[in-house]
Amino acid sequence: xxxxxxxxxxxxxxxxxxxxxxxxxxxxxxxxxxxxxxxxxxxxxxxxxxxxxxxxxxxxxxxxxxxxxxxxxxxxxxxxxxxxxxxxxxxxxxxxxxxxxxxxxxxxxxxxxxxxxxxxxxxxxxxxxxxxxxxxxxxxxxxxxxxxxxxxxxxxxxxxxxxxxxxxxxxxxxxxxxxxxxxxxxxxxxxx
Amino acid sequence: xxxxxxxxxxxxxxxxxxxxxxxxxxxxxxxxxxxxxxxxxxxxxxxxxxxxxxxxxxxxxxxxxxxxxxxxxxxxxxxxxxxxxxxxxxxxxxxxxxxxxxxxxxxxxxxxxxxxxxxxxxxxxxxxxxxxxxxxxxxxxxxxxxxxxxxxxxxxxxxxxxxxxxxxxxxxxxxxxxxxxxxxxxxxxxxxxxxxxxxxxxxxxxxxxxxxxxxxxxxxxxxxxxxxxxxxxxxxxxxxxxxxxxxxxxxxxxxxxxxxxxxxxxxxxxxxxxxxxxxxxxxxxxxxxxxxxxxxxxxxxxxxxxxxxxxxxxxxxxxxxxxxxxxxxxxxxxxxxxxxxxxxxxxxxxxxxxxxxxxxxxxxxxxxxxxxxxxxxxxxxxxxxxxxxxxxxxxxxxxxxxxxxxxxxxxxxxxxxxxxxxxxxxxxxxxxxxxxxxxxxxxxxxxxxxxxxxxxxxxxxxxxxxxxxxxxxxxxxxxxxxxxxxxxxxxxxxxxxxxxxxxxxxxxxxxxxxxxxxxxxxxxxxxxxxxxxxxxxxxxxxxxxxxxxxxxxxxxxxxxxxxxxxxxxxxxxxxxxxxxxxxxxxxxxxxxxxxxxxxxxxxxxxxxxxxxxxxxxxxxxxxxxxxxxxxxxxxxxxxxxxxxxxxxxxxxxxxxxxxx
Numbered sequence: 001x002x003x004x005x006x007x008x009x010x011x012x013x014x015x016x017x018x019x020x021x022x023x024x025x026x027x028x029x030x031x032x033x034x035x036x037x038x039x040x041x042x043x044x045x046x047x048x049x050x051x052x053x054x055x056x057x058x059x060x061x062x063x064x065x066x067x068x069x070x071x072x073x074x075x076x077x078x079x080x081x082x083x084x085x086x087x088x089x090x091x092x093x094x095x096x097x098x099x100x101x102x103x104x105x106x107x108x109x110x111x112x113x114x115x116x117x118x119x120x121x122x123x124x125x126x127x128x129x130x131x132x133x134x135x136x137x138x139x140x141x142x143x144x145x146x147x148x149x150x151x152x153x154x155x156x157x158x159x160x161x162x163x164x165x166x167x168x169x170x171x172x173x174x175x176x177x178x179x180x181x182x183x184x185x186x187x188x189x190x191x192x
Numbered sequence: 193x194x195x196x197x198x199x200x201x202x203x204x205x206x207x208x209x210x211x212x213x214x215x216x217x218x219x220x221x222x223x224x225x226x227x228x229x230x231x232x233x234x235x236x237x238x239x240x241x242x243x244x245x246x247x248x249x250x251x252x253x254x255x256x257x258x259x260x261x262x263x264x265x266x267x268x269x270x271x272x273x274x275x276x277x278x279x280x281x282x283x284x285x286x287x288x289x290x291x292x293x294x295x296x297x298x299x300x301x302x303x304x305x306x307x308x309x310x311x312x313x314x315x316x317x318x319x320x321x322x323x324x325x326x327x328x329x330x331x332x333x334x335x336x337x338x339x340x341x342x343x344x345x346x347x348x349x350x351x352x353x354x355x356x357x358x359x360x361x362x363x364x365x366x367x368x369x370x371x372x373x374x375x376x377x378x379x380x381x382x383x384x385x386x387x388x389x390x391x392x393x394x395x396x397x398x399x400x401x402x403x404x405x406x407x408x409x410x411x412x413x414x415x416x417x418x419x420x421x422x423x424x425x426x427x428x429x430x431x432x433x434x435x436x437x438x439x440x441x442x443x444x445x446x447x448x449x450x451x452x453x454x455x456x457x458x459x460x461x462x463x464x465x466x467x468x469x470x471x472x473x474x475x476x477x478x479x480x481x482x483x484x485x486x487x488x489x490x491x492x493x494x495x496x497x498x499x500x501x502x503x504x505x506x507x508x509x510x511x512x513x514x515x516x517x518x519x520x521x522x523x524x525x526x527x528x529x530x531x532x533x534x535x536x537x538x539x540x541x542x543x544x545x546x547x548x549x550x551x552x553x554x555x556x557x558x559x560x561x562x563x564x565x566x567x568x569x570x571x572x573x574x575x576x577x578x579x580x581x582x583x584x585x586x587x588x589x590x591x592x593x594x595x596x597x598x599x600x601x602x603x604x605x606x607x608x609x610x611x612x613x614x615x616x617x618x619x620x621x622x623x624x625x626x627x628x629x630x631x632x633x634x635x636x637x638x639x640x641x642x643x644x645x646x647x648x649x650x651x652x653x654x655x656x657x658x659x660x661x662x663x664x665x666x667x668x669x670x671x672x673x674x675x676x677x678x679x680x681x682x683x684x685x686x687x688x689x690x691x692x693x694x695x696x697x698x699x700x701x702x703x704x705x706x707x708x709x710x711x712x713x714x715x716x717x718x719x720x721x722x723x724x725x726x727x728x729x730x731x732x733x734x735x736x737x738x739x740x741x742x743x744x745x746x747x748x749x750x751x752x753x754x755x756x757x758x759x760x761x762x763x764x765x766x767x768x769x770x771x772x773x774x775x776x777x778x779x780x781x782x783x784x785x786x787x788x789x790x791x792x793x794x795x796x797x798x799x800x801x802x803x804x805x806x807x808x809x810x811x812x813x814x815x816x817x818x819x820x821x822x823x824x825x826x827x828x829x830x831x832x833x834x835x836x837x838x839x840x841x842x843x844x845x846x847x848x849x850x851x852x
Contacts, residue, residue: 056516060307067258072512072818074505102565104509105557106516185309 021167022101023135024160026050026112027092030128030146032085045084046125047117048146050094051181052076056106058192064096065181075102076110090129097135098160100167109161111172111188113181114146116153122146122175130157132169142171154178156188195311197340203311205329205336208266210310211303212278214326217296218289219256220280221349221372225356226250227275232357236364238273239353243371250276255819256283256372266329266336275330277341277356280315281323281349284369292318292344300326302338313340321345323352366793373800478572480579492584493603493623495576499569500610500620501817506565507612508818513558521551566615573618580606583670584621587662588830595839597673597846601626605666607805609825610813619825622813624803626670627745631769631779633802634660637786641810653784655807657690657751659826660782662836663805664749666827668699669839673846677742680704680749681714683756687782691751697840704751711756715764718748718777722768725775745776753783754791762791769801 028050051065054076062071066081075098082093098110114130122128128146133139142158152175160169176187195203214222223241225233233239240247242254249268253260264276280298282289289295292315301312315324321344328339345351349368353361483498485491524547534540578589583602585591586609605626609619636656638644644652664678680691682704694700705714724741728734737743754762769779781802788795804812811823829836 057520058306059516061512061516070505070817072505073509074502074817075509102509102561104513105561106513106554182309185307189308 021134021136022099024098024100024141024169025092025133025135026052026096026098026130026157027133028094028114028128028130029090029092030085031126044120045118046120047083048085048094048125048128049081049115049117049180050078050096050130051113051115052078052096052098053111053113053181053185053188054103054107055109055111055192057108058189060185061107063181073102073104075099075104090127092131100160109159109192111159111191112157113184113188114155114157115178115180115184117179119153119179121151121153122155123150130155132158132160132171141169144171144173150175152177154184156184156191159191197311197313199313199340199342202337202339205266205302205310205338207304208336209305210264210266211305212260212262212264212327213301213303214260214262214278214280214298216258216280216298218294219258219283220260220298221256221283221368222252222260222262223279223281223368224250224252224262225277225279225353225358226269226273227277227356228272229274231275233353234272236358236360239358239364241364241368241371243367249273254371264329275328277325278327278329279323279349279352280326281352281368283372284322284348291320291322291346292324293320298324298326302327302329311338311340313342315342315344317342318344322348325352370793370796373796478568478575480575489581489583489603492576492580495572496584496621496623499572499576500815502565503569503612503615503618503620504815504818504820506562506569507614507820510558510562510614513561514555517551517554517558520554521547524550562614566618570615570618573620577621580621583626583666584623586621587827587833587835592835592839595669595835595842597842598670599672601672601675602670605670606827607632607663607803608827610822611825612820612822616823622824627773627776628778628803629773631773631781631802632660632663633781633783633799633804634663635784635804635806636782637784639786640806640812641808643808643810644806647808652807653752653782654687654690655826656782657687659805659807660749660751660780661690661694662827662829664694664747664780665699665836665840667747668843671745673843674848675744676747677701677744678747678749679714679718680751681711681756682706682751683708683711684752687751693836693840697837697844699840699844706756708756708758708761711761712758714748715761715768718746718768718772719764721746722771722775722777726771729775745778746772747778747780749780749782751782752787753781754788754795762795766795766798769798 028048030046030048033044033046049066051063053060054062054064054071062073062076064071064076064078066078069078069080070076077097077099079095079097086093096112103110112130112132116122116125125147129143130146131143132141134141144155144157146155154176156172156174156176158169158171158173160167162168172191174187174191176184178184178187197203214220221242223239225240226238226247227233237244238247240250240252242252242256245252245254248270249265251263253262262278266276269276278300280300282292282295284290292298297314297316297318299312299314302310304310313327315326318324324344325341328341329336330339345355349365350362353364358364481488481491481495483491483494485494525544528534528540528543528547531540534543577586578591580586580589580591581602582589582591582595582598583604584606586606603625604623605628606621607624608622610622611617611619634656635644636653638647638649638652647655668676668678678694678699679701680694680703682688682691683706685704685706688695688704691704695703705711721741724737728737748768750765753765757765765779768777772778779802785799805826806812806824807826809823809825811821813822813824814820815822
């Protein structure tokens with residue numbers, strides 16, 4: 001079952017039996033650019049990138065993206081950069097795994113973002129989506145369809161933040177522009 | 193708000209405490225010069241660089257890195273400093289790109305302490321330049337401003353420093369490159385890819401595979417089945433399937449709930465892991481060999497590297513939390529101090545106490561999380577250490593008493609122990625892959641660490657030779673008989689006592705060579721071997737090697753380098769260090785770098801190519817993930833132990849006849 005979240009909606013990552021969730025995965029998938037004409041190498045590939053920024057009281061402390069695949073503490077891991085996308089059948093082409101139990105105690109928010117590294121807007125990308133999955137049972141917690149999403153090259157997707165002894169997730173779904181997460185920092189800060 | 197500057201543009205700076213962030217496509221050196229009001233750098237003490245990383249108000253990294261964060265406090269700079277120039281340069285001779293044109297455009301940004309970017313600048317249009325002035329921060333009418341400069345120098349650091357008005361630019365540039373190169377020797381290489389590729393590399397490197405019938409193939413058969421690395425990405429919480437049989441464990445490397453795969457019968461007789469009969473134990477209970485691999489040997493190797501990484505990361509999490517708690521407390525205390533209301537009454541005291549309590553609370557929670565992780569790793573270490581085979585085991589491990597000469601070369605070798613100050617009792621075996629990719633250098637110099645300073649010079653040299661002898665003995669013990677030959681050079685005969693364990697049992701190929709003549713004959717012999725084998729391998733004619741050529745791997749121990757070495761011998765030694773490892777000739781140098789200073793920078797590449805080890809504990813090694821400074825603890829024989837002599841005599845006894 002998919003929970004299609006609306007902007008700003010918060011869900012608590014608590015299981016129905018009261019235990020907190022321990023691991024989430026952010027998945028990002030898109031369809032590779034179709035091969036064009038005789039000179040296939042000139043096809044403009046689409047490269048979307050998933051990033052996670054770790055904040056401690058509104059200060060960015062660490063970031064996991066294609067140049068830094070594992071946070072220094074090891075709790076957040078990126079599965080690796082995908083430069084061209086997949087076949088667009090709904091699988092994740094890039095994923096970021098967060099082991100919430102091992103996140104250092106001072107980190108209180110983790111923001112997930114998507115950027116179009118090659119510069120195509122989401123209008124030009126086919127079958128693009130991003131989603132947050134409860135890694136323990138594979139249930140999708142939030143899903144955004146990116147394609148047809150207007151003249152934007154980035155999205156501030158969602159954040160997980162500490163609430164009491166556990167974690168909560170808030171869907172943000174905020175469109176923005178930028179090549180990497182660094183360009184998004186000013187747009188992320190209001191959401192903290 | 194962020195400003196993206198173009199070359200020459202300037203921008204006001206809102207604060208005096210700032211951070212300069214640099215990211216480049218390759219490791220770069222970051223440094224800064226301070227300039228007086230005449231636009232000149234008064235002297236080398238006004239330059240911060242990796243060799244002298246801190247001045248009041250500015251600090252740079254000791255190492256070359258692709259990302260830098262320089263802390264700047266403009267208020268703390270000397271009054272006379274009117275301009276701070278931020279420099280980037282590519283490290284020399286590190287095998288990296290020699291020009292900025294070959295790497296992605298470097299990006300430099302000035303940010304406030306909370307991470308908000310003040311202004312950034314991408315340095316584009318560089319080509320053959322290997323050094324560049326990135327930014328300037330300068331005083332203008334009592335305030336500080338920054339300017340994007342982007343001036344590149346094809347002449348490198350020297351040209352750039354000279355342009356700043358420094359008299360002895362070349363000297364300073366050499367110091368900087370030297371400091372960076374030392375930083376590189378300090379780093380532990382990342383673990384090489386596991387399984388199939390690693391074994392292929394081993395095959396390729398041991399050219400004796402066709403010539404020496406005794407050289408057995410790497411453990412386990414060809415990679416017919418799915419390789420362990422092809423499994424799904426580590427998925428938390430998904431219990432691994434219990435493995436019915438076969439050598440492959442699909443268990444997550446560090447998930448201890450799955451029973452370990454049955455031991456591979458071909459493994460070189462490792463003792464049964466103590467945790468083995470308890471697969472249904474409480475969850476989280478560690479088990480030795482609980483990692484992927486084709487053999488027990490490989491599984492333990494991977495498990496030890498897994499523990500190494502986990503400890504590095506657990507400590508990184510703890511340190512970052514504590515740093516954050518402290519910097520937050522400092523900011524809060526500053527705020528209290530600058531608030532006029534807090535000067536009257538007890539409100540200020542209360543606010544200070546609250547800030548401290550907040551800091552303590554976070555630190556305590558961080559410590560709690562660390563203790564949880566450490567307890568897990570300590571428990572794992574307690575089951576893994578006793579299960580280690582001789583190649584990985586400490587000298588006090590009982591496995592040495594049941595030593596039997598091995599039938600095949602193990603994957604790796606223990607060079608010592610590593611630990612971090614947060615938990616000095618938790619020692620991670622430092623395992624290096626075999627055959628060694630770099631030579632070893634046991635540093636007998638006193639300049640390295642406090643422990644070395646506190647040790648008497650003669651004593652330190654003796655310890656260095658003792659340590660080297662232990663490394664050599666372990667190398668001999670873990671290779672099959674007749675496949676590892678050790679030569680020693682002791683030009684002054686100064687270390688006869690330390691070499692005695694090797695000499696007495698006749699395990700050396702010849703008695704330690706002495707005098708300049710001895711040095712040159714040993715070097716000539718090994719150089720000839722490397723040349724012949726390289727030629728034979730290059731032309732694909734390994735069967736054309738002369739019959740008297742010893743196909744075993746060779747280790748050359750050089751004591752007291754460069755005593756007894758002339759220029760020709762030094763050149764031969766460098767050749768052996770560069771080309772030897774690929775064809776099975778390895779170096780073990782015992783030297784004090786000071787002694788060789790007369791040779792000048794000629795030897796710098798040699799030092800850089802060797803892995804520096806020390807005879808006393810020293811925190812000079814960095815892990816490949818987070819870059820903590822790990823304390824290296826050299827191997828030691830337990831007091832009064834006769835195990836070394838026993839092991840070596842077995843090694844000699846098992847040799848093929850022509851070797852004795």
